[in-house]
Amino acid sequence: xxxxxxxxxxxxxxxxxxxxxxxxxxxxxxxxxxxxxxxxxxxxxxxxxxxxxxxxxxxxxxxxxxxxxxxxxxxxxxxxxxxxxxxxxxxxxxxxxxxxxxxxxxxxxxxxxxxxxxxxxxxxxxxxxxxxxxxxxxxxxxxxxxxxxxxxxxxxxxxxxxxxxxxxxxxxxxxxxxxxxxxxxxxxxxxxxxxxxxxxxxxxxxxxxxxxxxxxxxxxxxxxxxxxxxxxxxxxxxxxxxxxxxxxxxxxxxxxxxxxxxxxxxxxxxxxxxxxxxxxxxxxxxxxxxxxxxxxxxxxxxxxxxxxxxxxxxxxxxxxxxxxxxxxxxxxxxxxxxxxxxxxxxxxxxxxxxxxxxxxxxxxxxxxxxxxxxxxxxxxxxxxxxxxxxxxxxxxxxxxxxxxxxxxxxxxxxxxxxxxxxxxxxxxxxxxxxxxxxxxxxxxxxxxxxxxxxxxxxxxxxxxxxxxxxxxxxxxxxxxxxxxxxxxxxxxxxxxxxxxxxxxxxxxxx
Ligand SMILES: Cc1cc2nc3c(=O)[nH]c(=O)nc-3n(C[C@H](O)[C@H](O)[C@H](O)COP(=O)(O)OP(=O)(O)OC[C@H]3O[C@@H](n4cnc5c(N)ncnc54)[C@H](O)[C@@H]3O)c2cc1C
Ligand code: FES
Numbered sequence: 481x482x483x484x485x486x487x488x489x490x491x492x493x494x495x496x497x498x499x500x501x502x503x504x505x506x507x508x509x510x511x512x513x514x515x516x517x518x519x520x521x522x523x524x525x526x527x528x529x530x531x532x533x534x535x536x537x538x539x540x541x542x543x544x545x546x547x548x549x550x551x552x553x554x555x556x557x558x559x560x561x562x563x564x565x566x567x568x569x570x571x572x573x574x575x576x577x578x579x580x581x582x583x584x585x586x587x588x589x590x591x592x593x594x595x596x597x598x599x600x601x602x603x604x605x606x607x608x609x610x611x612x613x614x615x616x617x618x619x620x621x622x623x624x625x626x627x628x629x630x631x632x633x634x635x636x637x638x639x640x641x642x643x644x645x646x647x648x649x650x651x652x653x654x655x656x657x658x659x660x661x662x663x664x665x666x667x668x669x670x671x672x673x674x675x676x677x678x679x680x681x682x683x684x685x686x687x688x689x690x691x692x693x694x695x696x697x698x699x700x701x702x703x704x705x706x707x708x709x710x711x712x713x714x715x716x717x718x719x720x721x722x723x724x725x726x727x728x729x730x731x732x733x734x735x736x737x738x739x740x741x742x743x744x745x746x747x748x749x750x751x752x753x754x755x756x757x758x759x760x761x762x763x764x765x766x767x768x769x770x771x772x773x774x775x776x777x778x779x780x781x782x783x784x785x786x787x788x789x790x791x792x793x794x795x796x797x798x799x800x801x802x803x804x805x806x807x808x809x810x811x812x813x814x815x816x817x818x819x820x821x822x823x824x825x826x827x828x829x830x831x832x833x834x835x836x837x838x839x840x841x842x843x844x845x846x847x848x849x850x851x852x853x854x855x856x857x858x859x860x861x862x863x864x865x866x867x868x869x870x871x872x873x874x875x876x877x878x879x880x881x882x883x884x885x886x887x888x889x890x891x892x893x894x895x896x897x898x899x900x901x902x903x904x905x906x907x908x909x910x911x912x913x914x915x916x917x918x919x920x921x922x923x924x925x926x927x928x929x930x931x932x933x934x935x936x937x938x939x940x941x942x943x944x945x946x947x948x949x950x951x952x953x954x955x956x957x958x959x960x961x962x963x964x965x966x967x968x969x970x971x972x973x974x975x976x977x978x979x980x981x982x983x984x985x986x987x988x989x990x
Contacts, residue, residue: 481799481800481801481802482800482801482802483801483802483803484801484803485544485545485656485727485801485803486729486757486764486766486800486801487544487548487654487655487656487657488540488544488656489801490596490654490657490759490760491539491654491656491657491660492660493537494537494538494539494660494663494664494675495675496534496538496663496667496673496674496675497674497675498674498675498676498677498695499531499533499674499677499693499695499696499697499698500695500696501696502696502697502698502699503531503672503696503698503699504698504699504700505528505529505530505531505672505698505699505700506523506528506529506530506700506701506702507519507523507528507529507530507531507700507701507702507703507704507851508530508531508532508533508689508691508698508700508702508703508704509523509530509531509532509533509703509704509706510532510533510679510691510703510704510705510706510707510711511532511533511534511541511705511706511707511708512532512533512534512537512538512539512541512659512663512673512675512706513539513541513542513543513544513659513706513708513840514539514543514655514658514659514836514837514840514841515706515708515829515832515836515840515841515843515844516532516534516704516706516707517532517538517539517659517662517663517666518583518662518840518841518843518844518845519704519706519829519843519844519847519848520532520663520666520671520673521587521662521665521666521671521844522844522845522848523848523851524666524668524670524671525666526848526852528851529670529671530670530671530672531672531673531674531698531700532671532672532673532674533674533677533678533679533691533693533698534673534674534675534676534677535676535677535678535679535952536675536676537675537676538659538660538663538673538675539655539656539657539658539659539660539663540656541707541708541954542708542805542806542807542836542954543655543656543659543836543837543840544655544656544659545727545803545804545805545806546655546805546836546837547727547753547755547766547768548652548653548654548655548755548757548837549602549650549651549652549741549753549755549837550580550581550584550650550651550652550653550837550838551577551581551602551647551650551651551741551835551838552574552577552578552581552627552647552650552838553574553577553602553604553618553622553627553647554573554577554813554833554835555743555751555833555834555835556809556813556833557614557617557618558570558617558618558621558622558625558627559614559617559618559621560813561573561813561814562621564812564813565812565813565814567624567625569814569861570625571625571626572857572858572860572861573814573858573861574625574626574627575857575858576842576845576846576858576861576862577835577838577839577842579842579845580838580839580841580842580845581650581651581838583841583845584651584658584837584838584841585597585651587658587662588653588658588661591661591662591665593657593658593661593662593665594657594661595653595654595655595657595658595661596652596653596654596657596757596758596759597651597652597653597658598651598652598653598739599649599650599651600650600651600652600739600740600741601646601647601648601649601650601740601741602646602647602650602740602741602743603632603634603644603645603646603740603741603742603743603744604618604629604644604645604646604743604744605632605634605637605641605642605643605644605645605742605743605744605745606641606642606643606644606744606745607637607639607640607641607642607744607745607746607747608642608745608746608747609642609643611642611643611745612642612643614745615643615644615645615745616643618645619631619645622645622647627647628647628648629645629646629647630645630646630647631644631645632644632645632646634646636737636738636740637737637742637744637754637793638793638794639746639793641744644744646740650741652739652741652755652757654757654759655837674693677693677694677695677696678693678694678952679691679692679693679707679711679958680692680693680694680958680959681958682703682711682712684703684826687701688700688701689701689703689825689826691703701825702825702826702827702851703825703826703827704827704829704847705826705827705828705829705830706829706840706843707954708806708807708808708830708832708836708954709722709808709830709942709943709955709956710828710830710956711956711958712956712958713923713924713956714820714828714956716816716828716830716831716864716868717942717956718870719810719811719812719816719831719868719869719870720808720809720810720811720830720831720942720943721773721808721809721810721811722773722774722806722807722808722940722942722943722955723771723772723773723774723806723807723808723809723834724771724772724773724774724777724779724782724804724805724806724938725768725769725770725771725804725805725806725807725834726768726769726770726771726779726782726783726786726802726803726804726933727766727767727768727786727801727802727803727804727805728766728767728768728783728786728787728790728799728801728802729757729764729765729766729799729800729801729802730764730765730790730794730796730797730798730799730800731762731763731764731765731796731797731798731800732763732765732794732795732796732797733795733796733797734795736756736758736763736765737754737755737756737765738756739756740755740756741753741755742754742755746789750769750770750771751769752767752768752769752789753767753768753769754766754767764800764801765790765794767786767789767790769786769789770782770785770786771834773940774806774929774938774939774940774943774945775928775929775931775938775939775940776940778932779804779931779932779933779934780932780933782804782933783802783804783933786802787799787802804933804934806943806945806954806955807832807833807834807836808830808831808832808833808943809831809833810830810831810833810868811868811869811870812868812869813833814831814861814862815829815830815831815832815833815839815842815843815862816828816829816830816831816862816863816864816868817829817830817839817842817843817846817847817858817862817864818846818847818850818856818859818862818863818864819850819863819864819865820864820865821865822865827847827850827851828864829843829844829847842858842862843862846858846859846862889906889908890908891908891909891910891911892908892909892935893907893908893930893932894906894907894908894930894932894935894937894948895930896919896927896928896929896930899966902918902964903918903919903920903927904916904917904918904919904964904966905917905918905919905928905930905937905946905950905961906966907930907935907948909948914966915948915949916963916964916965916966917937917946917949917950917960917961917962917963917964918950918961918962918963918964919937919961920961920962921939921941921944921957921961922944922957922958922959922960922961922962923939923941923942923944923955923956923957923958924941924942926939926940926941926942927939928944928946928961931945935948936948936953937950937961939955939957942955942956943955943956944956944957946960946961950962950963
């Protein structure tokens with residue numbers, strides 16, 4: 481089974497240059513996911529010179545870890561949204577999402593982007609009568625907000641359905657191919673795209689700003705942070721809850737799942753999402769779910785749970801891919817899109833929850849309107865400076881291990897250990913080969929947690945993630961974890977609670 485996304489397997493590589501000089505443009509966009517590339521497209525189309533900087537490859541950030549579903553409603557549900565917000569705000573949100581869907585379709589036809597695009601229905605279902613009320617409530621709120629949902633007699637899933645509704649004409653695609661296709665179509669002398677170019681510093685000025693990368697820099701009047709969560713330290717990060725979610729792809733024996741987006745409540749209130757992906761004449765079933773706050777679940781066990789769920793209900797020939805991705809829930813359930821502060825020329829786009837393919841596109845429409853001086857009808861509802869409640873808790877994570885000996889760390893696992901009061905992130909690659917860094921996150925100083933599924937160090941506070949050698953993978957941190965050399969390995973402390981949890985899972989499954 482490949483530990484990468486299905487989308488990557490079925491995409492070509494992009495080869496945009498790396499930034500190696502100093503240039504000047506109107507707008508610099510940091511991040512080449514759906515949000516950044518869509519912003520670049522709209523701004524260059526409107527006559528601005530643009531430079532987009534992507535630390536890795538275009539579309540291979542969280543956009544490439546999504547399920548490729550594009551829909552008008554919101555993952556949290558209209559019922560939850562309407563507990564916190566009034567009629568006008570919700571209408572605004574749904575209108576902006578509908579415009580984003582229209583824009584994605586237009587792009588696919590205009591640029592002839594081959595991204596396995598399909599128009600499909602979204603089906604919401606409950607598999608247990610206790611959740612029927614949730615579906616009925618979505619149906620009645622959908623009427624109120626002009627969403628065209630109908631009652632549905634869903635028969636294609638391999639378990640009994642208690643209640644279901646559907647909305648036609650939503651979209652499925654391969655998200656990496658869509659974003660790559662868009663990037664290839666807009667790349668020009670006035671719309672620079674740089675890959676393998678990590679932003680390592682931002683110098684904010686009065687009229688112009690300077691964005692620095694290792695081998696070059698860009699001077700620009702406007703900056704758009706399209707990095708999923710803005711880089712560096714910003715107040716709005718305290719309103720965002722970093723969350724991880726898991727996906728698995730497999731091939732099935734016998735009939736394939738009918739085309740569609742399927743979201744349902746099964747054994748818990750949590751939504752499980754299912755879809756088929758057909759490519760080169762083959763079918764793959766993709767199932768996503770089992771989310772948890774960053775640093776607060778055993779990632780390895782979550783993946784096992786997802787695999788067991790699929791095995792219980794489907795006739796699986798082979799699991800082919802597994803991956804996990806991250807998203808940020810804002811504490812009032814609405815993304816933050818627009819000017820960082822009134823009159824500022826720095827723009828933010830974050831808090832997309834699990835709906836960021838659509839919200840990322842909405843953000844590009846809103847921000848490009850604002851830069852051009854148009855009054856977007858959605859500026860108020862998504863305004864990053866609106867009054868938002870702080871998130872309820874500051875997360876400290878619960879899977880760190882700091883009480884027994886370093887020798888007990890299983891090979892291929894990591895642990896935070898104590899060395900004379902210093903907290904150290906230690907990864908045991910092999911017996912006597914330990915990689916160590918400081919466990920203190922370079923963003924705002926929280927302690928990182930070991931992620932056993934991805935083999936990474938994840939910060940529970942604002943979701944920065946680091947490789948075993950301390951390099952940044954994602955999140956607001958701008959700098960790598962500090963290197964730390966251990967002198968004496970024997971006296972260090974460690975707790976083997978991962979092993980205990982694995983044993984109890986084995987007992988549960990047997
Ligand atoms: C399991 C899962 C399933 C999901 N399914 C769906 C779905 O079906 N539909 C949906 O709408 N949403 C879905 N989402 C949410 C969706 O993936 C995200 O909300 C969306 O992709 C965010 O897009 P983005 O462009 O803001 O961020 P990203 O795609 O993460 O792009 C940000 C880019 O910034 C780059 N970057 C970061 N730091 C730097 C730096 N210092 N310098 C330069 N570049 C930098 C990154 O490399 C990255 O490519 C899902 C999420 C998960 C976890
Ligand atoms: S991500 Fe903010 S302290 Fe680590």
